[in-house]
Amino acid sequence: MRRREFIKFSVGTAAAASIAPRAVAQAELKEVRVGYQKNGVLVIARQQAALEKHFASQCIEVKWVEFSSGPPMMEAMNVGSVDFGAVGDSPPVFAQAAGAAIVYAAGQPITNGQGILVPKDSPIRTIADLKGKRIGFTKGSSAHNIVVQTLETASLTYADITPVYLTPPDAGPAFANGSIEAWAIWDPYFAIGETKQGGRILINSRDVTRTNSFYIANREFAKNHGAVLQQIVDVTTAAGKWAEQHRDEVAKSLAAITGVPLDIQTVAANRANFVVGPVTDDIVATQQGVADRFYKLGLIPKPIVIRDIVWRNPAA
Template sequence: MAWTRRTLGAALFSFGLLMGTGAADLSLLGVRAEAASLKELRIGYQKTGLPVIARQQQVIEKALAPEGVSVRWVEFSAGPPLVEALNAGSIDLGWTGDAPPIFGQAAGAAITYVAALPSNGAGEAVFVKPDSAIKSVAELKGHKIGVGKGTSAHNLLVAALEKAGVDFKDITPVYLSPPDAAAAFASDKIEAWAVWDPFFAVAETRYKVRVLATTDKTLDVKTYFLANRGFAAEHPQEIVTTLGALKQAAGWADSHRDKVAEALHEVTGVPLEAQTLAANRTQFGIEPITPAIIESQQATADRFFRLGLIPKKITVSEAVWTPPAGN
């Protein structure tokens, strides 16, 4: 019955907000029926950040090997399709920015927050080409901006416009996955682009872009490690072990900054020059979900509801995982 509920939830969750985000092919990923013991942990990741380092270092694989658990990594271009896969039960854990879990919770996704990581910071921006007549966020009024709907960059764009006194209705958001937005930006079908590393870093190296706003100067937010809700209830110790391994990977990254870009490049195939830019401005770490973090995330959710970007008001704390006692 639990498997049936997940499958039904996946169908309900494939809603309009994910249009253009390039969801992973769930038929290829496969949905796992409930099992008493875990044999394979499936982790969703993107082309940058701590999960990539953890994969390169194989710290999670090593931590779970004594329990007979293997690890499968599933790549996504953005957070919304990763959240969709979590809801469907086709992955167990995954890392996204601040906005995707809010859109997911508003849609009834079976997800839970299990840990917080630093924000995308200086590695997430709204920018234009260097020859653009647009010199500031305020001047985006009336223009087309490429952004992934329900992504952390969506939140940055909303907040930057609000800070500049521009109504979100006064711009034309063009909802595209990062690869599609890259093509649109290259061909001038959009006039500005809001996105995170390594896509931002690739654009910087290719076009020498003019940055209008970055997350670190606009928002006080986190990124998040999420779990399928049923998985979190059934396998709490595996989550604790995984978080411990991620903490180990964060420690390695902070003490081996010279090797981080090479590690990111090795796993993702993104050009080394771009990954070097991304690595130099990435903060590594992992921490529990605190009341202050929940309050900040709630403020984002309330902003989205006020602007009509999510269909209902949500309570973020209702989607926060409680670790087992002693952890």
């Protein structure tokens, strides 16, 4: 075989070898596992069976897995138990710092629906009053970031409070019985605390910082099933556009799927943002700020670069 023909053959064989595993993986995909919480666009997509309808012709089933918060979802995604899911800004930062196999697939600005609650009769009236207080929130969640950035606005440090790490189902009763003096949380728990558990809004997150939520995918899933991932993002985006125009129906869907009362989900739906879009440079910059802040405070063990794990559809 002449040298030129050998090189051509070798390159072609190598290319085929690199493509073959991914092609086989695409062909073997039978199920997509989606992680969701008690809010947001994915709950609506589930209620509408939007993904199930879309993938029916491809013989791909959809399995829904509920989580109480983002950190355990990131753990599940890292080990490959979940392929795709929605979380706030902090969980992927902690996950990336721990070397988790995740990528950012899409983004969504948060304009309302999370903040810090105190009891209605609490003497806490300003952010400065949080000094020395017990604040409950889920470690590694978006609420964690809200606490950190809220304290900074009053020149307080993380050491000025007593963080009490609680999942939302545990934090609610702790807030109601006075075991914690403030609660950093997101909807629908934010609305539950406000309307059912005697809470008063001390701060809305939008008053102290810009925040985003994200649609995260397992890294190997994104690598091996990029076309499917793009379809998931597209269907989710369409569900978000529908939700923006049908908030009453959204509240009913959220209540039906989550079991949270309709009046609570109505409050949450009316103040939520459902627009899903790409992870823009602006979103990356905001998220990088979260990561840098957490590293400076010693909350994550090493600096990270958000852009390193932003997924771009190679076919786009």
